[in-house]
Amino acid sequence: MIKGKKKKIKALVTKVGLDGHDRGAKVVASMLKEAGMEVIYLGMYQMPENIVKAALDEDVDVIGLSYLSGEHLIFTPLIVEEMKKNGLDNVLLVAGGTFPAEDIPIMEEMGIDKVFRAGSLTESFVEYIRDNVKE
Amino acid sequence: MTGKNNASEVNWDDYLKAYYEKPSSFKSWSGYDVKEIYTPEDSPDEKYEEKIADAGEYPFTRGIHANMFRGRLWTKREVVGIGSPADTHERLQYLVEQGGSGLNTIADVTYEMGLDADHPWAVNEVGLTGVNITSIKDMETLTKDIPLDKVSWSLITASTAASVTMAQYIAVAEDAGYQPAALRGSVQNDPIHFRYCGFRPASPLDLSIKLGSDVMEYCTRNLPKWYYTTVNMYDLREQGITAPQEVAFGFGIAMCYIDELIRRGLNIDEFAPRFTFYVSCHMDIFEEVAKIRAARRMWAKLMKEKYGAKDPRSMHFRFAVHTAGCSLIPQQPLNNIVRVAYEGLTAVLAGVQSLHCCSYDEPMCLPSEKAHLQALRTQQILAYETGVTNVADPLGGSYYVESLTDKMEEEVLKVMKRVEDVGGMEEAIRTEWLDHELESEAVERQKELDDGSKLVVGLNIFKEEEEKETPMGVQRVSPQSAKQQIEEVKELKRTRDMSKVRDAIKRIRDEAGEGKNTIPPMMEASRAFATTGEMLGTIRQVFGYSYDPMEIIESPFD
Numbered sequence: 001m002i003k004g005k006k007k008k009i010k011a012l013v014t015k016v017g018l019d020g021h022d023r024g025a026k027v028v029a030s031m032l033k034e035a036g037m038e039v040i041y042l043g044m045y046q047m048p049e050n051i052v053k054a055a056l057d058e059d060v061d062v063i064g065l066s067y068l069s070g071e072h073l074i075f076t077p078l079i080v081e082e083m084k085k086n087g088l089d090n091v092l093l094v095a096g097g098t099f100p101a102e103d104i105p106i107m108e109e110m111g112i113d114k115v116f117r118a119g120s121l122t123e124s125f126v127e128y129i130r131d132n133v134k135e
Numbered sequence: 136m137t138g139k140n141n142a143s144e145v146n147w148d149d150y151l152k153a154y155y156e157k158p159s160s161f162k163s164w165s166g167y168d169v170k171e172i173y174t175p176e177d178s179p180d181e182k183y184e185e186k187i188a189d190a191g192e193y194p195f196t197r198g199i200h201a202n203m204f205r206g207r208l209w210t211k212r213e214v215v216g217i218g219s220p221a222d223t224h225e226r227l228q229y230l231v232e233q234g235g236s237g238l239n240t241i242a243d244v245t246y247e248m249g250l251d252a253d254h255p256w257a258v259n260e261v262g263l264t265g266v267n268i269t270s271i272k273d274m275e276t277l278t279k280d281i282p283l284d285k286v287s288w289s290l291i292t293a294s295t296a297a298s299v300t301m302a303q304y305i306a307v308a309e310d311a312g313y314q315p316a317a318l319r320g321s322v323q324n325d326p327i328h329f330r331y332c333g334f335r336p337a338s339p340l341d342l343s344i345k346l347g348s349d350v351m352e353y354c355t356r357n358l359p360k361w362y363y364t365t366v367n368m369y370d371l372r373e374q375g376i377t378a379p380q381e382v383a384f385g386f387g388i389a390m391c392y393i394d395e396l397i398r399r400g401l402n403i404d405e406f407a408p409r410f411t412f413y414v415s416c417h418m419d420i421f422e423e424v425a426k427i428r429a430a431r432r433m434w435a436k437l438m439k440e441k442y443g444a445k446d447p448r449s450m451h452f453r454f455a456v457h458t459a460g461c462s463l464i465p466q467q468p469l470n471n472i473v474r475v476a477y478e479g480l481t482a483v484l485a486g487v488q489s490l491h492c493c494s495y496d497e498p499m500c501l502p503s504e505k506a507h508l509q510a511l512r513t514q515q516i517l518a519y520e521t522g523v524t525n526v527a528d529p530l531g532g533s534y535y536v537e538s539l540t541d542k543m544e545e546e547v548l549k550v551m552k553r554v555e556d557v558g559g560m561e562e563a564i565r566t567e568w569l570d571h572e573l574e575s576e577a578v579e580r581q582k583e584l585d586d587g588s589k590l591v592v593g594l595n596i597f598k599e600e601e602e603k604e605t606p607m608g609v610q611r612v613s614p615q616s617a618k619q620q621i622e623e624v625k626e627l628k629r630t631r632d633m634s635k636v637r638d639a640i641k642r643i644r645d646e647a648g649e650g651k652n653t654i655p656p657m658m659e660a661s662r663a664f665a666t667t668g669e670m671l672g673t674i675r676q677v678f679g680y681s682y683d684p685m686e687i688i689e690s691p692f693d
Binding site for chain 1: 244245247248250256257259260263264332333334336373374375461464465466496497498499500501573574577578580581584585591593594595601602603604605609612685
């Protein structure tokens with residue numbers, strides 16, 4: 001990478017398990033693209049192993065998880081564990097969707113870098129990713 | 136106290152701006168310009184009989200019953216689905232005790248995908264978003280001690296699995312001594328729309344039309360009091376589309392089923408009187424009322440002119456409303472109660488037959504008991520305190536509402552024309568034209584929020600620090616319930632008489648292969664304890680699809 005020239009951020013957007021609410025994930029994928037990022041949209045019906053494998057294969061900077069069925073506390077530890085196992089320490093992990101406020105610190109404790117609730121404006125997640133992608 | 140003690144700390148320039156503030160937009164929610172005032176010129180009344188007419192008269196713009204709520208209040212039907220069949224049964228009873236007038240159960244994602252609770256992919260998600268029904272035993276638990284000939288039960292348990300749901304429900308009812316003809320209620324049974332709700336692996340288009348129409352045909356012939364489909368415009372609207380698109384796409388899907396039933400030899404007046412819709416009520420009060428009035432007029436015309444219906448009941452656009460879940464926000468949760476109240480009011484002003492008011496915690500978790508009760512109370516305040524039940528179509532005759540109703544009709548027709556231009560609804564679905572429509576609209580909605588052209592209090596205006604606690608507590612799904620459900624299914628599969636199961640599955644395979652209606656063999660198979668996944672999987676194979684929609688497990692019957 002040439003010094004001073006910013007690398008294009010590569011983001012993986014995905015859902016875990018059977019949850020079928022994919023409007024948010026698709027919209028976020030589109031907005032990240034419009035913000036100049038490269039987006040791998042993995043879509044629905046993914047399991048932690050596929051997600052981490054895709055993140056490795058595609059060498060992404062950030063993984064965005066979309067949760068809308070109350071499955072966030074079940075799948076988050078499985079994904080974080082899988083990431084650790086595969087040495088993805090330098091990949092930013094963000095989640096978006098519907099959660100009670102009480103679960104946000106729990107998710108962060110589990111290893112999500114930042115949680116965005118339904119209704120978040122594009123600027124908030126684009127800026128967060130730009131400012132926090134790990135070297 | 137968050138207020139400031141010292142008046143000198145208040146920004147009085149902002150105050151002055153607020154004092155002189157004008158609305159920033161004069162567009163309807165769906166983006167149509169509206170005028171400062173509407174006059175007789177906007178809605179000339181010389182065509183009253185033909186275009187509008189009294190409630191109860193064709194084209195039913197003003198309502199399907201002459202006396203509307205004086206004849207009967209709308210059904211106060213809150214959706215329930217949580218954890219195990221026993222958990223759900225308990226919440227159902229609670230709401231009935233609190234004055235709920237219709238039962239309404241929703242399935243979890245595993246059942247909706249047509250998977251048994253012991254499927255490897257189901258294990259993490261059993262009961263998370265609704266109730267899991269793997270076998271007839273679960274249906275027995277769900278319906279225990281409930282007088283099935285007295286209640287009206289709405290089984291939104293499924294669209295993809297609606298054929299199984301009905302087979303299980305009718306079998307349980309018959310075994311408990313009820314005549315199928317006495318059963319009252321509805322089943323969602325709109326498998327086509329379910330492909331847009333994340334259940335595409337379980338909803339191939341041909342199978343959706345086949346199984347959806349099997350339920351409709353069977354109920355038409357055997358359950359005369361049953362509403363055998365609720366074409367779900369609501370779920371489509373939740374994808375981010377506009378009010379006219381909601382109606383146009385919903386009508387398009389409805390016609391796929393109607394065409395199939397006619398192809399099967401049913402007469403339109405035989406089945407159309409039990410056709411129903413599930414409609415969204417979003418935040419723009421007048422646009423939503425106009426949308427529903429236009430839908431009523433258009434459906435009546437469609438049934439009469441396109442399908443040759445003679446019975447006025449075939450021309451009725453009957454509908455339930457689900458207040459718009461996607462209009463609710465987690466950032467300032469209690470304000471959702473106000474949004475839901477406006478949306479519920481809108482539904483009633485539009486002449487709704489059955490109403491689900493969202494609980495305020497919809498964007499956070501499943502409804503807690505308190506939140507569920509509060510949503511029901513919202514309906515009761517509307518019904519008993521506000522006077523909205525006195526008069527049919529109270530907004531009818533408003534220059535604005537009549538003009539907006541015409542506008543909605545015009546816009547719905549434009550969208551229907553576009554669907555026709557791509558080759559009709561089935562083609563629009565097959566070619567993913569409809570997917571592109573839904574996706575591009577959803578992106579537009581996000582951009583409207585981002586640039587402030589659409590304002591939502593707490594999201595892009597009047598933001599404040601988020602609350603750290605959910606005001607009435609968080610509803611959790613007991614992991615114990617899920618575990619028990621999975622164990623019970625495994626136990627059932629170990630202990631049932633497999634030779635009976637095999638015979639029953641073979642009958643399903645044979646009759647589905649011969650093009651016969653699948654409900655009777657599924658009722659028999661349910662009684663033999665064949666499960667949801669086994670019955671649907673077998674039919675999938677007949678149609679050339681994998682036994683398991685997730686392509687993980689193989690059929691135990693091959």
